[in-house]
Amino acid sequence: MDILRFITAGSVDDGKSTLIGRLLYDSKNILIDQLEALEKQSKNKNENGVDLAILTDGLRAEREQGITIDVAYRYFSTPKRKFIIADAPGHIQYTRNMITGASNSQLIIILIDARQGVIEQTRRHSIIAALLKMKNVVVAINKMDLVDYSEEVFNNIKAQYELVAKKLKLENVSYFPISAFNGDNIVSKSEKTDWYQGSTLLDFLENVEINEDQEKENPRFQVQYVIRPQTDELHDYRGYAGEVISGIYRKGDEITVLPQNIQTKISKIETGGHEVDFVFTNQPAVIHVEDDIDISRGDFLVKTNQQPKVENEFEAVVCWLDKKELNEGNKYFIQHKSKTLKAIIKEIEYKIDVNTLEQTPITESIKLNEVVKVRLKTASPLVFDSFEDSKSTGNAILIDETSNSTVGAVMIL
Structure with a gap:
């Protein structure tokens, strides 16, 4: 089975954690002991006597205040697909959590309160989805039970969001009228929205196309470990272990080792301890x-006619x-x-307003949660694709040299 990674986003109290709890609860992915603990801790109970948001809000402060602070990851599966869910906080000051949670997601679910419609946070999270090149956007219009399951309310909000999607050039946008609290149109179709002819949210998640044609993807393989046993029975063995990031590699393929730019051929491929074609x-x-x-950890093996960029200076x-704070001239490790x-940060070109995507000039140091365009220079050449072409080889992190803390999420341009 393949895996769908998706993130939920929306304003405070839009029902993100409740939606995830409902998906886990109705798809029978909660253990009995979890259910018992859930019933004891529930304050905001639904008709089943539980507060489903508690399933994702793990921090004590989250449960006491009824808000999401940190990104919480939950895992569940159905007979058709496995899922990894990131529950991102809705507060403005947690923008960094939203971006890091969305960076590995293939789909975003943006929740909208049916009573409020499209608001500032809706636009902010949609802008982040556009910034991160999210290919699938789901707009879940939640709390339909509080507007009497009105088709008119649903259509009005859909029309509002279509203007946002058009401005941001978001493609593949799907709309669902739901009630996370009551479970309408999430795992089962609701009789209360007989005017809605689409699928349930879970059915959509199980069937949405996420894997592009692997044959057409640019083949990328980065060496994680050089296997050189140097034993009598494996005297001449030298293999380069890693994960195929994208594309297909076959025995006999002509490849180029980067950044050395040396050409060779694949003589043998092994996986799971067996030789394969x-x-x-x-x-x-x-x-x-x-x-x-001489091939080392971090080197790339790529098809000779489908090469990435090899530069030691680039924009991101x-x-x-x-x-x-971030300033020009600061030095970091880039991983x-x-x-x-x-x-080294050679230049900070401008700041990106996450509310409008507008470019604003730099007048002071860059602070927590701010998004900027910079020019980076590395000590030796880096092998990469642009983030738009490949999320896997177009992202990186900046690490503080003294504290070893991750200080920046990088999308290479």
Whole structure:
């Protein structure tokens, strides 16, 4: 089964945690002991006597205040697909949590309170979805029970959001009238919205297309570990272990080792301890090459005619995650999957307003939660694709040299 990673977003009290709880509860993904604990801790009970939001709000402060503070990850599965859910906080001061949670997601569910319609936070999270190049957007118009399941209210909010989606060039937007509290149109179709002819939310999540044609993706393989046993029975064994980031690799393929830019051929491929003819996206593999080449952790093996960029200076969008301010000339480590290099902020070009996507000039240091466009320079060449072409090889993190803390989320342009 494949895995769908998605994130829920919306304003405070729009029902994000309750929606996730409802998906887990109605799809029978809660253990009996969890259910018993849930019933004891519930304050805001539904008809089943439980507060479903507690399933995702794990911090004590979250439960006491009825809000989401940190990104919570939950896992569940159905016979058709496995799911990893990120429940992101709705507060403005947790923008960084929203961006980090969404960076690995393939789909975003934006919740809208049916009583309020499209508000500032709706636009902010939609802008972040556009910034992160989210290919699938689900607009869940929640709390339909509080507006008497009105078709007119649903259509009005849908029309409001269509204007936002058009401005941000969001594609593949789907709309659902739901009540997370009562379970309408989430796992089961609701009789109270007989005017709605679409599928349930879970049915959509089970069937939405997430994997692009793997044959067409640019093949990317980054070495995580060099296997060199140096034993009598494996005297000449040298394999390069890692995960196929994208595309397909076959025995006999002509490849280029980057950043060295040396060409060779694949002589053997192993996965799961067995030799195979090919491997594809997300498979762990050990690749052997015909020539004796100095290949190290972090190096890329790519198809000779489908190469990424190899640069030591490039532009990027950075979401700042640290309380210490960002300034031009600051030095950091940049970690790009299994490759870590020294880097310097050569220039901060402008700040991106997450409420409007407008570019504003830099007048002071960059503070926590702010998003900026910068020019970075690394100590040695970095192998990458643009974030728009490949999220996997187009993202990185900045690490503070002294504290070793992650201070910036990087989207390479």
